[in-house]
Amino acid sequence: MTDLLNDIEWSDPTLSIVHDTEWEAEVKADIGKVMDIHMRTSRSPWLRKTILKWPRYEAQEFPRKLADICVLVAAQENACRYCFGVARSWMRLWGYSKKMINNIERNVQMADMDEKERAFIRFCRNLSRSNPKPPKQDRDELLRLGYSPKAVAEMAFLIVDQCFVNRVSTFIAVPPMDELERLPNSILGRLLRPLIGWKLRKFGWTETRPLEGDPESFPGVVQKLIGLPAARAMNDALNGVFESEALSRKLKVLMFAVVANSLECKFCIAETHDMALECGFTEDEFNQALSTLSSPHLNEQEEKLLSWTRETIHFQNGPMQSRIRELAKDVGEPMMLEAIGVASLANSTVRLAVLLG
Amino acid sequence: MMDILYYTAVLFILFGILLIIIFRQRKRNHKLEKLLTRTNEKLERLQIHFGRFTPEEVIEHLTDSDSAFKPAMRSVTVLFADIKGFTRMCDIMEPSDVVNILNGYFRCMSKVLTRHHGQVTELIGDGILSLFGALKNNPWQIQDAVMAALDMRKALDEYNKELRSKAFPELSIGIGIHKGKVLAGVLGNYELSKFGVVGDPINVAARVEALTREHNVDILITDAIKVELDERFVIKKMPSVFVKGKSEPIVTYEVIELMKK
Secondary structure, three states, X not given: OHHHHHHOOOOOOOOOOOOOHHHHHHHHHHHOOOOHHHHHOOXXXXXXXXXXXXXXXXXXXXXXXXXXXXXXXXXXXXXXHHHHHHHHHHHHHOXXXXXXXXXXXXXXXXXXXXXXXXXXXXXXXXXXXXXXXXXXXXXXXXXXXXXXXXXXXHHHHHHHHHHXXXXXXXXXXXXXXXXXXXXXXXXXXXXXXXXXXXXXXXXXXXXXXXXXOOOOOOHHHHHOOOOOHHHHHHHHHHHHHHHOOOOOHHXXXXXXXXXXXXXXXXXXXXXXXXXXXHOOOOHHHHHHHHHHOOOOOXXXXXXXXXXXXXXXXXXXXXHHHHHHHHHHHHHOHHHHHHHHHHHHHHHHHHHHHHXXX | OHHHHHHHHHHHHHHHHHHHHHHHHHHHHHHHHHHHHHHHHHHHHHHHHHOOOOOHHHXXXXXXXXXXXXXXXXXXXXXXXXXXXXXXXXXXXXXXXXXXXXXXXXXXXXXXXXXXXXXXXXXXXXXXXXXXXXXXXXXXXXXXXXXXXXXXXXXXXXXXXXXXXXOOOOOOEEEEEEEEEEEEEEEEOOOOEEXXXXXXXXXXXXXXXXXXXXXXXXXXXXXXXXXXXXXXXXEEEOOOEOOOOOOOOEOEEEEEEEOOO
């Protein structure tokens, strides 16, 4: 069982820790402990908030067990060593057997699950992998098996939410939480498992504020989630990314466009096209920028980040983490962190759009 | 009394039989689980080794879906690279040295090609056939291929330093790049098949590579590539040349450099 964890290629962190006392106090008040990832993302206000909340999203429309499995499967498929270790430990502390976790990981012997559950796991695996494109037929299969469209939309959101967290953690190479990973097998962990599990469940987060007004960025994607807490969560993240000034709006629009083009998402291609024209590109300039990954509107550092964006669609941890280390030296850590957030959100948004569009 | 004893004995026997059945079943389950784990480990190992012979995407496709990777027409960019004077080198050097030099060369070039999203599809003697956009949608395949070629030039300079330090002769390469539609997929029959590509663009790329000797340059591209490159790429037109299998002469361009911003 430990083999799978150890098989994942992982390096030292690519970005350094930055202490922000105000932020750390906020995190502590929310979940009681400031973790490594919260300090490494502290420079970017929208990203740090999203990273604090999204991993704890509580699904409303489908059973908790499926949501727990989703976290594990997404982390495994995205080969995120950090998230995989956390998800596996959380599941053990929530009372899932070692054997069941092992079977889900190996994708075998799921005879104790019903057809709906197995279809859900397949959906999780394929959407997380999204190679070459998110599988729409898996979504149709879930609808056929009796899940409501709202439940399927929330499942898709939960998976891309996890993919976002997986990407950010992998790109930063957040150090695994050794202490937490040891806990389920320790005497203390075994004795206090129900208590720790209960405490962990209390960290769950769901967006209770309704979405006010029309969504601004990628309204078509957010609208597919209306009626779910996910709509507000997605809307806030998208607004946060486009309001942030750490990277130019032009670069961010192009980064989203690059992902949309690679995943052949017609909806997002059209959306980014309109956004590009609004922020000062001419039609030709936008097309030229997309076909060459270079533009007079971007400086050399921004062009490097744009080229890197396409590598975030399918990647291998080792080469990706060394590339980010190199790039961070070149463009500076604040810019790199922001680019990691933008590229990760672009991947999640476009995948969601392909699936729900 | 006898009846009670009789029924108790029968019950005991039945209970015993049940216990034996449960015990055997558990043992069998345990054996099967062990077998499954071993088979899984074997499959994982096989996948790793298989990855050295076939592109990772093809393996994923074959293992994750029921359908075979059926050949389909795809618009791809073909890069063909070859070592100039390799035959002569084979004649004058120890075979083991030639193999070491060649392996080092393949290692350097594969790294560069992979970095630029190229798929090293085949190693033909000292030649490398690499495809861009054959397995995944790649809207930047032309730019990728030309940038890969420019980086191969740099990587070769580095590798030549290493060869010089070992008193080995330096290598010089020719690269030909062309774009067109090829049939890509798993080709062959049930007994023997492999991932491969078939189509005229492959031959054209090889012919263009051969022209690098005639024009005394290292990177040549065809018109199909040139029209899609932007002005950052500095290129120079070469005289048109007739090549084998083509009725019209081929226009090629030397790729000189990529201008920095």
